[in-house]
Amino acid sequence: MADKSKIPLPQPTPETQHFWDGAKAGELRLQQCNDCSAVYFPPRPFCPTCGHREVSVIRASGKGKLYSYIINHRPHPAFDGPYSIAVVELDEGPRMMTNIVNTPQAPESLTLDMPVVVTFESMSDDISLPYFEPAANQSASANGEGKS
Amino acid sequence: MKPGSVAIVGAAETTELGKIPGMSQIQLHADAALNAIADAGLKITDIDGVATAGESPTAIAHYLGITPKWVDGTAVGGCSFMLHVRHAAAAINEGLCETVLITHGESGRSGVGRGGFRGAAASLQGQFEAPYGIMGPPSLFTIPFLRYMKETGMTLEQLAMVSVVQREWAALNPRASFRDPLTIDDVLNERMIAWPFTKLQCCLVTDGGGALILTSAERAQDFPQKPVYIIGTGESVETPMISQMEDFTTSKAFRVSGAKAFAEAGISHDDVDHLMIYDAFAHLPIYGLEDLGFCERGEAADFIWERNTAIGGKLPVNTNGGGLSYMHSGMYGMYALQESVRQMRGTAPAQVEGAKISVCHGVGGMFAASGTVIMSNEQP
Structure with missing residues (x-):
C-alpha cells in the first residue's frame, strides 16, 4: 500500500x-x-x-497540457505500482513537474498535449502538493457523471 | 596571469549584512550579484561567465537567468573566491568568456535554504521536483524524450538501435562489460525502468577510474607517448531541474558548449574522424549529434539507423561501447576522454584507421551541464 x-x-x-x-x-x-x-x-x-x-x-488558471513524462517502474514506497513523473506546460507558459493522477498510469491514457488541470492534496498542516489530472475528469464531474 | 590584463569593474555586498532571516542562501548570492552588476553599470545579459562556491554554478546561473560560456565551481573552502578570480583572469585572457560574475552568499547564522540535508528539501528541486517520486537519473534524465519523439517522429525502434550499435562496438573491446550482440527486440523486451526506457537503454553501474596528465604542447614532445593536442574546448550549464529545461528536444548546454569548442578549434564537422557522446541513456547520442551540429534537428535517429555511427560508418561514435555497454561508474566523462585519447594515439581496441580529430562531448547532471573537448594527434 x-x-x-x-x-x-x-x-x-x-x-x-x-x-x-x-x-x-x-x-x-x-x-x-x-x-x-x-x-x-x-x-x-x-x-x-x-x-x-x-x-x-x-x-x-490551473490549466495546462501534458508536455512530457515517463512512467517509473522501479518501486517507490509512496506509490502503488508504476507511476507517471510528468512535466506540464501551464496555459500561462511556465512548466512544472508533477504526477498525473486520477487516470490509469499507462501510455494509452497519458497522451502528450492532452489538457490537464491542477488538483491539490493536503500532505501536512503546512503543505498541499499540486498534482494534475486530465481535464476530461473535471468536465465529467461538472456534468454530474462523477469522478472515475 | 598577465599583470594588468584583467580588472575588477563591479563590487558590492548584500543590501543588508548581519542577520537576514528573510533571505535564503541562494537569494543572498543573487542579491549581492544584482548589486554588483548595478555597480558596474551592466545588465545580467552582459555576464557570460559564473564562478561560485557553496552553491553550484548551475543553480546560480539558472537562478539569475544567465547562460554562461564559462563556469568555475572550484570549492576549496574560504579562499575559493580568490581562486575564482585567478581562474577568471586566465579564462578571460584565453578568450573563453568576457565578463565573469563571482558570487558568494551564506546563510551562516539564520540557516535559510542552506546546503546539507535540510537544504535539500528547501532547494528548488527539493520543493518542486522531489515530492513527485523522483528516483535518480533514470526517472529524470528520460523525461524530455517523449516530447522529442512527438516533435520529430522518432520511434522506439530507432531508440533501441542506439543500444544495438554500441553493443557492436563493445564486442570489439575486451574491456567492455557487455559484448554479446543485441537485437532491437532484445532491447525493447528488457525490463522496463522508466517507460519508454528499458534496462538496456540505461547506462551500466560499474566500478572503475581514470586519470589524465596534461602539459604544454612545447613540453609534450619530450614524453614517451604520442602527444594528443587539445585544439578546442567548450562548456556551459543550463538548469539543475530537468523540468525547467528550456527546450525538451535540445540541450542548451550542449549547443553552447559544442559551438564554442568547434569555434576554438576552427574545424568543420567534416574534419571530425571520431566522436564520443556521453551516453548515460540511449537518447543522449541523439541529442548530442544534433546539438553539436552533426545532424539537423530530427535527423539523428535516421543517421544512427543507417549505420553512420557504427563500425565502418562515416562517423564512428562511442567506439568503446559507451556507458550503455562499456562501463559507467557514475561519472563517465573520464572514460569518454580516455577513449578519445586512445583513438588519437592509435591504440584503441576498435581503432578508427587514420583518425586525426576526435570530439569528446560530456554531460553533467540531467542535461544540467556540458563540456566538450576536441583533440588531435597533429599540432594545428
Missing part, C-alpha cells in the same frame, strides 16, 4: 512561501514581472528574463 508519508515534503523558503500558501488555499500561484510582463516559475523575487526586482504574485 502506498505510504504517502514517504513523500519528501518541500521546505518553503522566504522566496517560495507565497507558492505554498497558495497551494494550501487551493490556488496555483506564479509570478509576473512588473516591467517586462514575463510570467515565470519556480519562484524568485526578481525576473529571470530581465532582472527587474519588482514582480507580482498572480493566480494561475
